[in-house]
Amino acid sequence: xxxxxxxxxxxxxxxxxxxxxxxxxxxxxxxxxxxxxxxxxxxxxxxxxxxxxxxxxxxxxxxxxxxxxxxxxxxxxxxxxxxxxxxxxxxxxxxxxxxxxxxxxxxxxxxxxxxxxxxxxxxxxxxxxxxxxxxxxxxxxxxxxxxxxxxxxxxxxxxxxxxxxxxxxxxxxxxxxxxxxxxxxxxxxxxxxxxxxxxxxxxxxxxxxxxxxxxxxxxxxxxxxxxxxxxxxxxxxxxxxxxxxxxxxxxxxxxxxxxxxxxxxxxxxxxxxxxxxxxxxxxxxxxxxxxxxxxxxxxxxxxxxxxxxxxxxxxxxxxxxxxxxxxxxxxxxxxxxxxxxxxxxxxxxx
Numbered sequence: 001x002x003x004x005x006x007x008x009x010x011x012x013x014x015x016x017x018x019x020x021x022x023x024x025x026x027x028x029x030x031x032x033x034x035x036x037x038x039x040x041x042x043x044x045x046x047x048x049x050x051x052x053x054x055x056x057x058x059x060x061x062x063x064x065x066x067x068x069x070x071x072x073x074x075x076x077x078x079x080x081x082x083x084x085x086x087x088x089x090x091x092x093x094x095x096x097x098x099x100x101x102x103x104x105x106x107x108x109x110x111x112x113x114x115x116x117x118x119x120x121x122x123x124x125x126x127x128x129x130x131x132x133x134x135x136x137x138x139x140x141x142x143x144x145x146x147x148x149x150x151x152x153x154x155x156x157x158x159x160x161x162x163x164x165x166x167x168x169x170x171x172x173x174x175x176x177x178x179x180x181x182x183x184x185x186x187x188x189x190x191x192x193x194x195x196x197x198x199x200x201x202x203x204x205x206x207x208x209x210x211x212x213x214x215x216x217x218x219x220x221x222x223x224x225x226x227x228x229x230x231x232x233x234x235x236x237x238x239x240x241x242x243x244x245x246x247x248x249x250x251x252x253x254x255x256x257x258x259x260x261x262x263x264x265x266x267x268x269x270x271x272x273x274x275x276x277x278x279x280x281x282x283x284x285x286x287x288x289x290x291x292x293x294x295x296x297x298x299x300x301x302x303x304x305x306x307x308x309x310x311x312x313x314x315x316x317x318x319x320x321x322x323x324x325x326x327x328x329x330x331x332x333x334x335x336x337x338x339x340x341x342x343x344x345x346x347x348x349x350x
Contacts, residue, residue: 004056004078004102004117033140036066039073042145045132051155051244053120054128060104060113061134061142073104074135076115079144081129085151085238094129094147104134122152124183127238151239154183156190156232158244159213164228164251170218171226171251177213178232178243187234195245197227203245209233222255222334258338259283259330265346267326273317274348276326280312281340285332291316292342296323301342306331324348 039061047054056078062070080099102117122128132145161176173194180190191209196217206217220226227250232243260281267276276291288308293316294301305314316326327342 004100004115004119033137036064036068037136037140038065039063039070039134039136039140039142040065041143042132042134045130045145045148047119047130047148047150049150049242051158051242053118053122053152054150056117056119056130056132056148057114058132058145060107060111060115062107062110062112069109070107070136072106072136074137075104076102077133077135077141078102078117079131079133082123083127083129085125085127088127088238096129096131102132124152124154127151151236151241153187153234153236153241154181155241156180156187156234156243159192159230159232159246162228162230162246162249164226164249166251166253168256169220169222169253170216171220171228171253172214172216173228173230173249173251174214175230175246180234183234185236187236189235191233191235193231193233193242195229195231199225199227203227203229203248220253222253225250225252255285255332255334256338258340259286259332261340262289262328262330262343265326265328265343267346267348269319269348269350270315273315274319274324274326275313275315276328276346277313278328278343281330283330283332285334286330287333287337288331289314290329290331290339292327292329293319294325294345295320296325301325301327301345319348321350323350 040063042058042061045056045058047056060073064070077098078100079096081094081096102115107113127149129147129149131147134142157178159175159178162173164171164173178190180187191211192213193209194206194215195203196206197203227248229245229248231245234241260283262278262281264279267274286309288306290303291305291314292301293304304316307314325345325347327345329342330340331337
C-alpha cells in the first residue's frame with residue numbers, strides 16, 4: 001500500500017475523456033503550453049528509507065520557466081522503475097513506467113510546501129528508481145525531476161534489550177546483537193547506528209555506525225538525562241538497509257571524581273570551643289568542607305560540622321574536654337556530593 005495519491009488509471013481515464021470531447025474541435029495533437037505557465041523541474045526529490053519501505057518527498061516548484069510565480073499545482077506524476085539487482089546494467093536506460101498520481105494544491109505567495117509519498121510493498125533484491133513531474137494543468141507538465149535510487153532488501157531485525165548506564169562524563173549503552181538471518185545474499189557488514197536525545201527532546205543520529213553491540217558516549221554533560229535508541233544496518237554491494245528503531249534507554253552521567261584532600265590543618269581550644277582551620281583546596285567544583293572528630297581511645301570519627309565556601313574555619317562548640325583528633329574532607333557540587341578522603345588528623349589536648 002502506498003499512501004500518496006490515486007494510481008495512474010484515473011489520470012488516463014480523464015485524459016481519454018478530454019481527447020474525446022476535443023475530437024470535433026480540429027485538434028490533431030496536444031496543444032503546447034507557453035513557457036510562462038510551465039513549472040520549473042523539481043530538483044530536490046529525496047528518499048528516506050526505514051524498515052517498512054521508503055518515504056519520497058519534494059518541494060513544490062514556485063516558479064515557471066520564465067520566472068513567474070506558480071499559484072497552483074494540480075498534481076504530481078511519479079515515475080518508478082524496478083530492476084533486479086543481479087541483472088542491473090549501469091549503462092542501460094532505466095525502464096521507467098508512469099506509476100502514481102499525487103494530489104497537488106494551491107501555493108500562497110512565497111510559501112514553501114512539501115509533498116510526500118510513502119512507498120510500501122517493495123521487493124527484496126530490487127533496485128528502485130524514482131522521478132517526478134509537476135502538472136499545473138491538463139497539458140501543462142514540467143520536465144523530469146532529479147532521480148533518486150536505492151537498493152531494497154529484507155531489513156535486519158530491530159535491536160532489543162537496550163540499556164544505558166551513566167558514568168563520570170560518559171554513558172555506556174549496550175543492546176542485544178542482531179542475527180543477519182537467512183537473507184540472500186548475506187550482507188557484507190552488519191552495524192549499529194546510535195540515536196540520542198536530551199530529556200524529552202527528539203533523538204538524532206550520533207557518531208558513525210559501529211560493529212560492536214555497545215557504545216560509549218563521551219559527548220555528554222554530567223547531570224543531564226539522555227535518551228538512547230539504536231538501529232541495525234545491513235550493508236550490501238548495492239546499498240544499505242535499516243531496521244526499525246529500538247526501544248529507549250535512559251542514563252544520567254554524574255561526576256564521580258572527588259575534590260582534593262585538604263592540607264595544613266591546625267587548631268586550638270578557645271573559650272567558645274575548639275577552633276579548626278586549614279588551607280583552601282583549589283578545585284574549581286569545590287563547594288565546601290566536612291569536619292570530623294574522634295576522642296582519644298575511639299576508633300571511628302564522627303562528622304561534627306560542614307562548612308560552605310568561602311570559609312575554611314570551623315568552631316566545634318560541643319567539643320568535650322578530653323584529648324580530641326580532627327580531620328577535614330572536601331566536597332563538590334554533585335548530587336549527592338563527591339567527598340574526598342579525610343586529611344591527616346591533628347590532636348587537640350584538653
